[in-house]
Amino acid sequence: MKNTVWWKNAVIYQIYPRSFMDSNNDGIGDLQGIISKLDYIKWLGVDAIWLCPVYKSPNDDNGYDISDYTDIMDEFGTMQDMDQLLEEAKKRDIKIIMDMVFNHSSDEHKWFIESRKSKDNPYRDYYIWRDPVDGKEPNELGSVFSGSAWQYDETTGQYYLHMFSKRQPDLNWENAKVRNKIVDVVKFWVNKGVSGFRLDMIELLGKVPDEMITANGPKLHDYIKQLYSEGFNCNGKGDEIVTVGECWAADTKEALKYTDPENKELSMVFQFEHSALDEIPGKGKWALKPMELGELKKVINKWQLDYEKGWNALFWDNHDLPRIVSRFGNDKEYRIESAKMLALYLYGLKGTPFLYQGEELGMTNVKFPSIDDYKDIEIINMYNEKIAEGVDEKEIMKSIYAKGRDNARTPMQWSDETNAGFTKGTPWLKVNENYKEINVEKEMKDDNSVLHFYQKLIRIRKNVLCIREGNYLPVLNEDKDIAAYTRNIDGQGILVIANFHNGTKKISLPEYEVKKILASNYNRFDFDLKAVDIQPYEAIMLEI
Numbered sequence: 027m028k029n030t031v032w033w034k035n036a037v038i039y040q041i042y043p044r045s046f047m048d049s050n051n052d053g054i055g056d057l058q059g060i061i062s063k064l065d066y067i068k069w070l071g072v073d074a075i076w077l078c079p080v081y082k083s084p085n086d087d088n089g090y091d092i093s094d095y096t097d098i099m100d101e102f103g104t105m106q107d108m109d110q111l112l113e114e115a116k117k118r119d120i121k122i123i124m125d126m127v128f129n130h131s132s133d134e135h136k137w138f139i140e141s142r143k144s145k146d147n148p149y150r151d152y153y154i155w156r157d158p159v160d161g162k163e164p165n166e167l168g169s170v171f172s173g174s175a176w177q178y179d180e181t182t183g184q185y186y187l188h189m190f191s192k193r194q195p196d197l198n199w200e201n202a203k204v205r206n207k208i209v210d211v212v213k214f215w216v217n218k219g220v221s222g223f224r225l226d227m228i229e230l231l232g233k234v235p236d237e238m239i240t241a242n243g244p245k246l247h248d249y250i251k252q253l254y255s256e257g258f259n260c261n262g263k264g265d266e267i268v269t270v271g272e273c274w275a276a277d278t279k280e281a282l283k284y285t286d287p288e289n290k291e292l293s294m295v296f297q298f299e300h301s302a303l304d305e306i307p308g309k310g311k312w313a314l315k316p317m318e319l320g321e322l323k324k325v326i327n328k329w330q331l332d333y334e335k336g337w338n339a340l341f342w343d344n345h346d347l348p349r350i351v352s353r354f355g356n357d358k359e360y361r362i363e364s365a366k367m368l369a370l371y372l373y374g375l376k377g378t379p380f381l382y383q384g385e386e387l388g389m390t391n392v393k394f395p396s397i398d399d400y401k402d403i404e405i406i407n408m409y410n411e412k413i414a415e416g417v418d419e420k421e422i423m424k425s426i427y428a429k430g431r432d433n434a435r436t437p438m439q440w441s442d443e444t445n446a447g448f449t450k451g452t453p454w455l456k457v458n459e460n461y462k463e464i465n466v467e468k469e470m471k472d473d474n475s476v477l478h479f480y481q482k483l484i485r486i487r488k489n490v491l492c493i494r495e496g497n498y499l500p501v502l503n504e505d506k507d508i509a510a511y512t513r514n515i516d517g518q519g520i521l522v523i524a525n526f527h528n529g530t531k532k533i534s535l536p537e538y539e540v541k542k543i544l545a546s547n548y549n550r551f552d553f554d555l556k557a558v559d560i561q562p563y564e565a566i567m568l569e570i
Protein backbone atom coordinates (compact mmCIF):
# COMPACT_ATOMS: atom_id res chain seq x y z
CA MET A 27 0.00 0.00 0.00
CA LYS A 28 1.06 3.54 -0.65
CA ASN A 29 2.25 5.49 2.36
CA THR A 30 -0.37 7.81 3.67
CA VAL A 31 -1.66 9.40 6.86
CA TRP A 32 -3.19 6.73 9.12
CA TRP A 33 -6.71 8.08 9.09
CA LYS A 34 -7.13 7.68 5.33
CA ASN A 35 -6.84 3.96 5.84
CA ALA A 36 -9.00 3.83 8.95
CA VAL A 37 -12.53 3.00 10.00
CA ILE A 38 -13.68 5.02 12.99
CA TYR A 39 -16.24 3.82 15.53
CA GLN A 40 -18.41 6.43 17.25
CA ILE A 41 -19.43 5.94 20.86
CA TYR A 42 -22.21 7.83 22.59
CA PRO A 43 -21.02 7.06 26.13
CA ARG A 44 -24.34 7.62 27.85
CA SER A 45 -25.90 4.78 25.86
CA PHE A 46 -23.01 2.40 25.28
CA MET A 47 -22.41 0.32 28.42
CA ASP A 48 -23.24 0.92 32.07
CA SER A 49 -20.68 -0.56 34.47
CA ASN A 50 -22.23 0.40 37.82
CA ASN A 51 -25.93 -0.04 37.10
CA ASP A 52 -27.02 3.55 37.62
CA GLY A 53 -28.68 3.39 34.19
CA ILE A 54 -26.07 5.61 32.50
CA GLY A 55 -23.26 4.36 30.30
CA ASP A 56 -19.75 5.24 31.49
CA LEU A 57 -16.02 5.01 30.80
CA GLN A 58 -15.56 1.69 32.61
CA GLY A 59 -18.39 0.36 30.49
CA ILE A 60 -16.49 1.36 27.36
CA ILE A 61 -13.29 -0.21 28.67
CA SER A 62 -15.17 -3.47 29.23
CA LYS A 63 -16.15 -3.52 25.55
CA LEU A 64 -12.83 -2.64 23.94
CA ASP A 65 -12.26 -6.22 22.86
CA TYR A 66 -15.55 -6.14 21.01
CA ILE A 67 -14.52 -2.92 19.25
CA LYS A 68 -11.16 -4.45 18.41
CA TRP A 69 -12.90 -7.52 16.98
CA LEU A 70 -14.77 -5.29 14.55
CA GLY A 71 -11.43 -4.22 13.14
CA VAL A 72 -11.77 -0.47 13.60
CA ASP A 73 -8.76 1.77 14.16
CA ALA A 74 -10.12 4.53 16.34
CA ILE A 75 -12.97 5.57 18.57
CA TRP A 76 -14.69 8.93 18.33
CA LEU A 77 -15.85 9.53 21.86
CA CYS A 78 -18.81 11.90 22.18
CA PRO A 79 -18.28 14.48 24.97
CA VAL A 80 -17.28 13.05 28.35
CA TYR A 81 -16.41 16.35 30.04
CA LYS A 82 -18.06 17.91 33.08
CA SER A 83 -21.53 18.98 32.07
CA PRO A 84 -24.96 19.63 33.57
CA ASN A 85 -26.32 17.59 30.63
CA ASP A 86 -28.81 20.02 29.25
CA ASP A 87 -27.74 18.64 25.85
CA ASN A 88 -26.14 15.37 27.01
CA GLY A 89 -22.59 16.63 27.35
CA TYR A 90 -22.60 19.07 24.42
CA ASP A 91 -22.90 21.73 27.12
CA ILE A 92 -19.47 21.63 28.72
CA SER A 93 -18.76 23.19 32.11
CA ASP A 94 -15.12 22.08 32.28
CA TYR A 95 -13.16 21.11 29.15
CA THR A 96 -10.38 19.38 31.05
CA ASP A 97 -12.32 17.29 33.55
CA ILE A 98 -14.63 14.28 33.32
CA MET A 99 -18.39 14.15 33.97
CA ASP A 100 -19.10 12.46 37.31
CA GLU A 101 -21.65 10.10 35.79
CA PHE A 102 -19.03 8.82 33.35
CA GLY A 103 -16.19 8.39 35.87
CA THR A 104 -12.97 10.25 36.64
CA MET A 105 -9.86 11.44 34.84
CA GLN A 106 -8.26 8.25 36.09
CA ASP A 107 -10.85 6.24 34.19
CA MET A 108 -10.14 8.36 31.13
CA ASP A 109 -6.41 7.68 31.43
CA GLN A 110 -7.18 4.00 31.79
CA LEU A 111 -9.33 4.09 28.68
CA LEU A 112 -6.49 5.72 26.72
CA GLU A 113 -4.07 3.12 27.99
CA GLU A 114 -6.31 0.10 27.39
CA ALA A 115 -7.20 1.37 23.93
CA LYS A 116 -3.54 1.87 23.11
CA LYS A 117 -2.75 -1.71 24.14
CA ARG A 118 -5.23 -2.80 21.50
CA ASP A 119 -3.93 -0.36 18.94
CA ILE A 120 -7.11 1.70 19.03
CA LYS A 121 -6.81 5.47 18.89
CA ILE A 122 -9.07 7.90 20.75
CA ILE A 123 -10.66 10.94 19.13
CA MET A 124 -12.25 13.49 21.46
CA ASP A 125 -15.42 15.41 20.65
CA MET A 126 -14.83 19.13 21.26
CA VAL A 127 -17.53 21.73 21.56
CA PHE A 128 -15.92 25.10 20.98
CA ASN A 129 -18.84 27.08 19.63
CA HIS A 130 -20.45 27.31 23.05
CA SER A 131 -20.00 26.22 26.63
CA SER A 132 -22.45 25.36 29.38
CA ASP A 133 -24.02 28.21 31.34
CA GLU A 134 -22.37 26.50 34.32
CA HIS A 135 -18.88 27.00 32.92
CA LYS A 136 -16.94 29.32 35.24
CA TRP A 137 -16.37 31.71 32.32
CA PHE A 138 -20.10 32.21 31.90
CA ILE A 139 -20.85 32.35 35.60
CA GLU A 140 -18.39 35.28 35.74
CA SER A 141 -19.48 36.77 32.44
CA ARG A 142 -23.09 37.27 33.46
CA LYS A 143 -22.20 38.95 36.77
CA SER A 144 -21.57 42.46 35.43
CA LYS A 145 -20.83 44.37 32.25
CA ASP A 146 -17.27 45.07 33.37
CA ASN A 147 -16.44 41.56 34.54
CA PRO A 148 -13.14 40.41 32.98
CA TYR A 149 -15.02 37.48 31.41
CA ARG A 150 -17.85 39.60 30.00
CA ASP A 151 -16.44 39.48 26.46
CA TYR A 152 -16.00 35.72 26.52
CA TYR A 153 -19.62 35.56 25.39
CA ILE A 154 -21.79 37.55 23.00
CA TRP A 155 -23.88 40.18 24.78
CA ARG A 156 -26.15 42.75 23.13
CA ASP A 157 -28.54 45.47 24.25
CA PRO A 158 -32.26 44.99 23.72
CA VAL A 159 -33.71 46.66 20.64
CA ASP A 160 -37.08 48.33 21.32
CA GLY A 161 -37.28 46.29 24.49
CA LYS A 162 -36.93 43.06 22.54
CA GLU A 163 -34.34 40.61 21.19
CA PRO A 164 -31.50 42.28 19.24
CA ASN A 165 -32.62 40.53 16.04
CA GLU A 166 -34.47 37.59 14.53
CA LEU A 167 -31.74 34.95 14.86
CA GLY A 168 -33.29 31.64 15.80
CA SER A 169 -31.91 28.82 17.91
CA VAL A 170 -31.44 25.39 16.35
CA PHE A 171 -33.43 24.09 19.32
CA SER A 172 -36.47 26.32 18.60
CA GLY A 173 -37.27 29.89 19.64
CA SER A 174 -34.99 32.91 19.63
CA ALA A 175 -31.21 32.57 19.80
CA TRP A 176 -31.14 35.46 22.28
CA GLN A 177 -31.76 35.09 25.99
CA TYR A 178 -32.42 38.08 28.23
CA ASP A 179 -30.39 38.17 31.41
CA GLU A 180 -31.86 40.32 34.16
CA THR A 181 -28.70 41.00 36.15
CA THR A 182 -27.24 43.25 33.47
CA GLY A 183 -30.29 43.91 31.29
CA GLN A 184 -28.68 42.50 28.14
CA TYR A 185 -29.24 39.50 25.90
CA TYR A 186 -26.67 36.75 25.28
CA LEU A 187 -26.49 34.62 22.16
CA HIS A 188 -27.16 30.87 22.20
CA MET A 189 -27.39 29.10 18.85
CA PHE A 190 -28.52 25.98 20.72
CA SER A 191 -30.22 25.75 24.14
CA LYS A 192 -30.27 28.80 26.39
CA ARG A 193 -27.99 26.81 28.65
CA GLN A 194 -25.38 26.71 25.85
CA PRO A 195 -24.17 30.33 25.53
CA ASP A 196 -22.03 30.97 22.43
CA LEU A 197 -18.39 31.79 23.03
CA ASN A 198 -17.09 35.02 21.54
CA TRP A 199 -14.37 33.96 19.10
CA GLU A 200 -13.63 37.59 18.25
CA ASN A 201 -11.97 37.73 21.65
CA ALA A 202 -8.33 36.62 21.43
CA LYS A 203 -8.44 35.53 25.07
CA VAL A 204 -11.16 33.01 24.27
CA ARG A 205 -9.16 31.65 21.35
CA ASN A 206 -6.08 31.26 23.52
CA LYS A 207 -8.00 29.44 26.24
CA ILE A 208 -9.43 27.05 23.66
CA VAL A 209 -5.95 26.43 22.25
CA ASP A 210 -4.91 25.50 25.81
CA VAL A 211 -7.73 22.95 25.92
CA VAL A 212 -6.55 21.40 22.66
CA LYS A 213 -2.99 21.24 23.96
CA PHE A 214 -4.14 19.60 27.20
CA TRP A 215 -5.72 16.73 25.27
CA VAL A 216 -2.95 16.44 22.66
CA ASN A 217 -0.49 16.12 25.53
CA LYS A 218 -2.62 13.40 27.05
CA GLY A 219 -2.07 11.40 23.92
CA VAL A 220 -5.39 11.58 22.09
CA SER A 221 -5.20 11.09 18.34
CA GLY A 222 -7.72 13.58 17.13
CA PHE A 223 -10.75 15.76 17.53
CA ARG A 224 -14.25 15.85 16.18
CA LEU A 225 -15.14 19.53 16.18
CA ASP A 226 -18.74 20.25 17.02
CA MET A 227 -20.45 22.94 14.90
CA ILE A 228 -17.06 24.33 13.92
CA GLU A 229 -18.67 26.19 11.01
CA LEU A 230 -20.25 28.67 13.44
CA LEU A 231 -17.05 30.05 14.99
CA GLY A 232 -16.83 33.00 12.61
CA LYS A 233 -20.41 34.13 13.08
CA VAL A 234 -21.42 37.79 12.83
CA PRO A 235 -24.72 37.73 14.68
CA ASP A 236 -25.48 41.40 14.02
CA GLU A 237 -25.47 40.69 10.30
CA MET A 238 -27.37 37.41 10.73
CA ILE A 239 -24.29 35.50 9.51
CA THR A 240 -23.91 32.21 11.35
CA ALA A 241 -22.07 29.55 9.31
CA ASN A 242 -18.94 30.30 7.26
CA GLY A 243 -18.33 33.77 8.66
CA PRO A 244 -15.46 35.93 7.39
CA LYS A 245 -12.88 35.01 10.06
CA LEU A 246 -13.78 31.32 10.41
CA HIS A 247 -10.74 30.00 8.60
CA ASP A 248 -8.33 32.30 10.44
CA TYR A 249 -9.59 30.85 13.70
CA ILE A 250 -9.22 27.27 12.50
CA LYS A 251 -5.71 27.99 11.24
CA GLN A 252 -4.84 29.18 14.72
CA LEU A 253 -6.36 26.01 16.22
CA TYR A 254 -4.13 23.99 13.91
CA SER A 255 -0.87 25.87 14.31
CA GLU A 256 -1.04 26.42 18.06
CA GLY A 257 -3.25 23.50 19.06
CA PHE A 258 -3.34 20.37 16.88
CA ASN A 259 0.27 20.97 15.84
CA CYS A 260 1.52 22.02 19.29
CA ASN A 261 4.12 19.28 19.36
CA GLY A 262 4.94 19.44 15.67
CA LYS A 263 2.92 16.31 14.84
CA GLY A 264 -0.22 18.00 13.61
CA ASP A 265 -0.42 15.79 10.54
CA GLU A 266 -0.95 12.72 12.70
CA ILE A 267 -3.84 14.28 14.56
CA VAL A 268 -7.10 13.64 12.74
CA THR A 269 -9.63 16.46 12.87
CA VAL A 270 -13.18 16.33 11.58
CA GLY A 271 -15.36 19.41 11.55
CA GLU A 272 -19.13 19.29 11.71
CA CYS A 273 -20.15 21.45 8.74
CA TRP A 274 -23.83 21.41 7.81
CA ALA A 275 -23.50 24.34 5.42
CA ALA A 276 -20.45 23.13 3.49
CA ASP A 277 -20.61 22.51 -0.24
CA THR A 278 -17.59 20.99 -1.96
CA LYS A 279 -15.93 24.38 -2.40
CA GLU A 280 -16.41 25.42 1.18
CA ALA A 281 -15.33 21.97 2.40
CA LEU A 282 -12.06 22.31 0.52
CA LYS A 283 -11.23 25.51 2.38
CA TYR A 284 -11.19 23.50 5.58
CA THR A 285 -9.48 20.43 4.20
CA ASP A 286 -7.08 21.42 1.43
CA PRO A 287 -3.86 20.03 2.92
CA GLU A 288 -2.09 23.25 1.97
CA ASN A 289 -4.40 25.27 4.18
CA LYS A 290 -3.38 23.46 7.38
CA GLU A 291 -6.81 23.45 8.98
CA LEU A 292 -8.72 20.15 9.25
CA SER A 293 -8.43 16.59 7.96
CA MET A 294 -12.07 16.11 7.01
CA VAL A 295 -15.52 17.60 7.37
CA PHE A 296 -18.84 15.95 8.04
CA GLN A 297 -21.17 17.34 5.41
CA PHE A 298 -24.86 16.47 5.52
CA GLU A 299 -26.18 16.89 2.00
CA HIS A 300 -27.18 13.24 1.72
CA SER A 301 -28.82 13.50 5.07
CA ALA A 302 -31.21 16.25 4.01
CA LEU A 303 -32.74 14.24 1.17
CA ASP A 304 -35.74 13.08 3.18
CA GLU A 305 -36.85 16.55 4.24
CA ILE A 306 -38.78 19.13 2.27
CA PRO A 307 -36.13 21.59 1.07
CA GLY A 308 -35.98 24.76 3.13
CA LYS A 309 -38.50 23.49 5.68
CA GLY A 310 -36.06 21.90 8.10
CA LYS A 311 -35.52 18.41 9.36
CA TRP A 312 -39.02 17.74 10.71
CA ALA A 313 -40.81 18.27 7.37
CA LEU A 314 -40.76 14.77 5.92
CA LYS A 315 -40.53 13.58 2.34
CA PRO A 316 -39.32 10.28 0.87
CA MET A 317 -35.69 10.14 -0.26
CA GLU A 318 -35.25 9.65 -4.01
CA LEU A 319 -32.35 7.51 -5.08
CA GLY A 320 -31.58 9.80 -8.01
CA GLU A 321 -30.94 12.64 -5.59
CA LEU A 322 -28.76 10.50 -3.38
CA LYS A 323 -26.68 9.48 -6.38
CA LYS A 324 -26.27 13.09 -7.41
CA VAL A 325 -24.94 14.00 -3.98
CA ILE A 326 -22.61 11.00 -3.74
CA ASN A 327 -21.31 11.57 -7.28
CA LYS A 328 -20.63 15.18 -6.49
CA TRP A 329 -18.64 14.47 -3.34
CA GLN A 330 -16.75 11.58 -4.88
CA LEU A 331 -15.92 13.44 -8.10
CA ASP A 332 -15.75 17.18 -7.40
CA TYR A 333 -13.88 17.03 -4.14
CA GLU A 334 -10.73 15.34 -5.39
CA LYS A 335 -8.30 17.41 -3.34
CA GLY A 336 -10.25 16.75 -0.18
CA TRP A 337 -10.99 13.52 1.65
CA ASN A 338 -14.55 12.41 2.47
CA ALA A 339 -15.87 11.42 5.86
CA LEU A 340 -18.31 8.61 4.98
CA PHE A 341 -21.24 8.02 7.30
CA TRP A 342 -24.90 7.12 7.52
CA ASP A 343 -25.59 7.31 11.26
CA ASN A 344 -24.54 9.42 14.18
CA HIS A 345 -26.01 10.46 17.53
CA ASP A 346 -28.07 13.21 15.87
CA LEU A 347 -29.52 11.19 13.00
CA PRO A 348 -32.17 8.48 12.76
CA ARG A 349 -31.07 4.90 12.15
CA ILE A 350 -30.17 4.37 8.51
CA VAL A 351 -31.92 1.00 8.12
CA SER A 352 -35.20 2.63 9.19
CA ARG A 353 -34.49 5.59 6.97
CA PHE A 354 -33.08 4.58 3.59
CA GLY A 355 -33.57 0.83 4.10
CA ASN A 356 -36.50 -1.34 5.15
CA ASP A 357 -36.48 -2.19 8.85
CA LYS A 358 -39.37 -4.67 8.50
CA GLU A 359 -39.16 -7.64 6.13
CA TYR A 360 -35.75 -6.74 4.71
CA ARG A 361 -33.99 -5.39 7.78
CA ILE A 362 -30.94 -7.63 7.49
CA GLU A 363 -30.64 -7.36 3.71
CA SER A 364 -31.09 -3.61 3.58
CA ALA A 365 -28.77 -2.92 6.52
CA LYS A 366 -26.06 -4.89 4.74
CA MET A 367 -26.82 -3.23 1.41
CA LEU A 368 -26.41 0.23 2.89
CA ALA A 369 -23.15 -0.81 4.51
CA LEU A 370 -21.74 -2.31 1.34
CA TYR A 371 -22.67 0.69 -0.76
CA LEU A 372 -20.94 3.10 1.65
CA TYR A 373 -17.87 0.98 2.36
CA GLY A 374 -16.79 0.82 -1.26
CA LEU A 375 -16.63 4.61 -1.55
CA LYS A 376 -13.57 6.79 -1.28
CA GLY A 377 -13.07 8.29 2.16
CA THR A 378 -12.94 7.29 5.81
CA PRO A 379 -16.01 5.45 7.12
CA PHE A 380 -17.50 6.35 10.49
CA LEU A 381 -19.54 3.62 12.14
CA TYR A 382 -21.99 4.64 14.85
CA GLN A 383 -22.63 2.25 17.75
CA GLY A 384 -25.42 -0.21 16.95
CA GLU A 385 -25.30 0.51 13.21
CA GLU A 386 -23.20 -2.65 12.91
CA LEU A 387 -26.17 -4.60 14.32
CA GLY A 388 -28.74 -3.04 12.06
CA MET A 389 -30.35 -1.30 15.04
CA THR A 390 -33.60 0.50 14.17
CA ASN A 391 -35.57 3.61 15.09
CA VAL A 392 -37.98 3.55 18.04
CA LYS A 393 -41.60 4.62 18.45
CA PHE A 394 -42.17 5.45 22.09
CA PRO A 395 -45.87 5.99 22.81
CA SER A 396 -45.58 9.26 24.73
CA ILE A 397 -43.50 12.43 24.51
CA ASP A 398 -42.61 11.76 28.16
CA ASP A 399 -40.50 8.81 27.03
CA TYR A 400 -38.23 11.16 25.08
CA LYS A 401 -35.23 12.90 26.65
CA ASP A 402 -33.67 14.94 23.86
CA ILE A 403 -33.92 18.71 24.32
CA GLU A 404 -34.31 19.25 20.58
CA ILE A 405 -37.32 16.91 20.46
CA ILE A 406 -38.93 18.35 23.58
CA ASN A 407 -38.51 21.99 22.56
CA MET A 408 -39.84 21.29 19.07
CA TYR A 409 -42.81 19.37 20.49
CA ASN A 410 -43.75 22.20 22.87
CA GLU A 411 -43.38 24.82 20.17
CA LYS A 412 -45.59 22.93 17.68
CA ILE A 413 -48.21 22.09 20.31
CA ALA A 414 -48.38 25.81 21.15
CA GLU A 415 -48.82 26.54 17.43
CA GLY A 416 -51.78 24.14 17.40
CA VAL A 417 -50.18 21.40 15.27
CA ASP A 418 -51.82 17.98 15.63
CA GLU A 419 -49.95 15.83 18.15
CA LYS A 420 -50.03 12.80 15.85
CA GLU A 421 -48.24 14.79 13.15
CA ILE A 422 -45.56 15.87 15.60
CA MET A 423 -44.99 12.32 16.83
CA LYS A 424 -44.70 11.16 13.22
CA SER A 425 -41.79 13.56 12.71
CA ILE A 426 -40.19 12.47 15.97
CA TYR A 427 -40.47 8.80 14.98
CA ALA A 428 -38.78 9.56 11.67
CA LYS A 429 -36.17 12.11 12.67
CA GLY A 430 -35.85 12.44 16.46
CA ARG A 431 -32.31 12.18 17.81
CA ASP A 432 -33.34 9.69 20.50
CA ASN A 433 -33.71 7.11 17.71
CA ALA A 434 -29.94 6.82 17.73
CA ARG A 435 -29.54 7.20 21.46
CA THR A 436 -31.43 4.19 22.82
CA PRO A 437 -29.06 1.91 24.73
CA MET A 438 -26.71 -0.34 22.81
CA GLN A 439 -28.17 -3.83 22.48
CA TRP A 440 -25.66 -6.28 23.89
CA SER A 441 -27.79 -9.35 24.65
CA ASP A 442 -31.33 -10.58 25.22
CA GLU A 443 -31.04 -10.05 28.97
CA THR A 444 -33.03 -7.34 30.77
CA ASN A 445 -32.39 -3.91 29.21
CA ALA A 446 -30.44 -5.57 26.43
CA GLY A 447 -27.56 -6.17 28.85
CA PHE A 448 -26.85 -2.44 28.89
CA THR A 449 -27.67 -1.96 32.59
CA LYS A 450 -29.20 -3.82 35.52
CA GLY A 451 -30.65 -0.52 36.71
CA THR A 452 -33.22 1.69 34.99
CA PRO A 453 -31.80 2.96 31.69
CA TRP A 454 -31.80 6.76 31.30
CA LEU A 455 -33.62 6.27 27.98
CA LYS A 456 -35.79 3.24 27.23
CA VAL A 457 -34.29 0.32 25.36
CA ASN A 458 -35.66 -0.48 21.90
CA GLU A 459 -38.13 -3.33 22.41
CA ASN A 460 -36.61 -5.34 19.56
CA TYR A 461 -33.45 -6.09 21.59
CA LYS A 462 -34.27 -9.81 21.92
CA GLU A 463 -34.02 -10.06 18.13
CA ILE A 464 -31.22 -7.55 17.53
CA ASN A 465 -28.23 -7.79 19.85
CA VAL A 466 -24.48 -8.37 19.82
CA GLU A 467 -24.57 -11.77 21.49
CA LYS A 468 -26.99 -13.21 18.98
CA GLU A 469 -25.28 -11.67 15.96
CA MET A 470 -21.86 -12.84 17.10
CA LYS A 471 -23.10 -16.42 16.89
CA ASP A 472 -24.58 -15.95 13.42
CA ASP A 473 -22.14 -15.77 10.52
CA ASN A 474 -24.88 -14.27 8.41
CA SER A 475 -25.60 -11.37 10.74
CA VAL A 476 -25.28 -7.69 9.93
CA LEU A 477 -22.50 -7.60 12.52
CA HIS A 478 -20.38 -10.17 10.73
CA PHE A 479 -21.01 -8.39 7.45
CA TYR A 480 -19.61 -5.13 8.84
CA GLN A 481 -16.59 -6.91 10.19
CA LYS A 482 -16.01 -8.42 6.77
CA LEU A 483 -16.38 -5.08 4.95
CA ILE A 484 -13.90 -3.45 7.31
CA ARG A 485 -11.41 -6.22 6.56
CA ILE A 486 -11.96 -5.86 2.81
CA ARG A 487 -11.27 -2.13 3.01
CA LYS A 488 -7.89 -2.85 4.53
CA ASN A 489 -6.90 -5.37 1.91
CA VAL A 490 -8.12 -3.93 -1.35
CA LEU A 491 -5.99 -0.98 -2.37
CA CYS A 492 -8.38 0.43 -4.94
CA ILE A 493 -11.00 1.01 -2.23
CA ARG A 494 -8.67 3.50 -0.62
CA GLU A 495 -7.17 5.15 -3.64
CA GLY A 496 -9.15 4.16 -6.69
CA ASN A 497 -11.01 6.52 -9.00
CA TYR A 498 -14.74 6.58 -8.61
CA LEU A 499 -17.05 6.25 -11.61
CA PRO A 500 -20.83 5.98 -11.45
CA VAL A 501 -22.46 3.05 -13.26
CA LEU A 502 -26.17 2.66 -14.18
CA ASN A 503 -26.43 6.31 -13.28
CA GLU A 504 -29.96 6.77 -14.65
CA ASP A 505 -31.42 3.76 -12.86
CA LYS A 506 -34.00 4.81 -10.26
CA ASP A 507 -33.66 1.74 -8.04
CA ILE A 508 -30.08 0.67 -8.29
CA ALA A 509 -26.94 2.57 -7.40
CA ALA A 510 -23.65 1.28 -8.76
CA TYR A 511 -20.09 2.43 -9.24
CA THR A 512 -16.59 1.27 -10.00
CA ARG A 513 -13.32 2.12 -8.29
CA ASN A 514 -10.13 1.70 -10.27
CA ILE A 515 -6.42 2.10 -9.84
CA ASP A 516 -3.31 0.53 -11.37
CA GLY A 517 -5.24 -2.15 -13.23
CA GLN A 518 -7.14 -3.17 -10.11
CA GLY A 519 -10.87 -2.52 -9.90
CA ILE A 520 -14.07 -3.15 -8.03
CA LEU A 521 -17.69 -2.85 -9.05
CA VAL A 522 -20.36 -2.17 -6.42
CA ILE A 523 -24.04 -2.72 -7.18
CA ALA A 524 -26.73 -1.89 -4.63
CA ASN A 525 -30.49 -2.19 -4.98
CA PHE A 526 -32.22 0.42 -2.83
CA HIS A 527 -35.68 -1.02 -3.48
CA ASN A 528 -37.71 -4.05 -2.50
CA GLY A 529 -38.36 -5.33 -6.00
CA THR A 530 -36.39 -7.67 -8.24
CA LYS A 531 -34.73 -6.11 -11.26
CA LYS A 532 -32.86 -7.37 -14.32
CA ILE A 533 -29.59 -5.71 -15.15
CA SER A 534 -26.92 -6.34 -17.69
CA LEU A 535 -23.35 -5.04 -17.54
CA PRO A 536 -21.48 -7.19 -20.04
CA GLU A 537 -18.60 -4.71 -20.27
CA TYR A 538 -17.23 -5.89 -16.93
CA GLU A 539 -15.70 -9.22 -16.17
CA VAL A 540 -16.10 -10.68 -12.70
CA LYS A 541 -12.86 -11.92 -11.21
CA LYS A 542 -14.11 -12.52 -7.71
CA ILE A 543 -17.06 -11.82 -5.43
CA LEU A 544 -15.70 -9.83 -2.51
CA ALA A 545 -18.95 -9.38 -0.59
CA SER A 546 -22.58 -10.28 -1.23
CA ASN A 547 -25.55 -9.84 1.09
CA TYR A 548 -27.33 -12.75 -0.66
CA ASN A 549 -24.31 -15.02 -0.30
CA ARG A 550 -23.90 -15.44 -4.02
CA PHE A 551 -21.02 -17.54 -5.24
CA ASP A 552 -21.84 -16.89 -8.85
CA PHE A 553 -22.77 -13.63 -10.55
CA ASP A 554 -23.34 -13.29 -14.27
CA LEU A 555 -23.02 -9.66 -15.33
CA LYS A 556 -24.45 -10.40 -18.76
CA ALA A 557 -27.90 -10.91 -17.28
CA VAL A 558 -28.77 -11.05 -13.63
CA ASP A 559 -31.87 -10.59 -11.47
CA ILE A 560 -30.95 -8.31 -8.62
CA GLN A 561 -32.96 -9.25 -5.55
CA PRO A 562 -34.69 -6.85 -3.13
CA TYR A 563 -32.05 -4.76 -1.35
CA GLU A 564 -29.36 -6.91 -2.85
CA ALA A 565 -25.83 -5.56 -2.87
CA ILE A 566 -22.62 -6.99 -4.18
CA MET A 567 -18.99 -5.97 -4.36
CA LEU A 568 -17.06 -7.54 -7.21
CA GLU A 569 -13.44 -7.55 -8.15
CA ILE A 570 -13.32 -6.80 -11.87
Ligand code: GLC
Binds near residue numbers: 087127190226227
Ligand atom coordinates in the same frame (compact mmCIF):
# COMPACT_ATOMS: atom_id res chain seq x y z
C1 GLC B 1 -23.83 19.14 17.29
C2 GLC B 1 -23.94 17.86 18.06
C3 GLC B 1 -25.28 17.81 18.71
C4 GLC B 1 -25.41 18.98 19.65
C5 GLC B 1 -25.12 20.30 18.93
C6 GLC B 1 -24.89 21.41 19.91
O1 GLC B 1 -24.72 19.19 16.24
O2 GLC B 1 -23.68 16.77 17.23
O3 GLC B 1 -25.51 16.60 19.37
O4 GLC B 1 -26.69 19.03 20.19
O5 GLC B 1 -23.99 20.24 18.13
O6 GLC B 1 -23.68 21.21 20.59
Ligand code: CA
Binds near residue numbers: 051052053055056
Ligand atom coordinates in the same frame (compact mmCIF):
# COMPACT_ATOMS: atom_id res chain seq x y z
CA1 CA C 1 -23.03 4.08 34.98
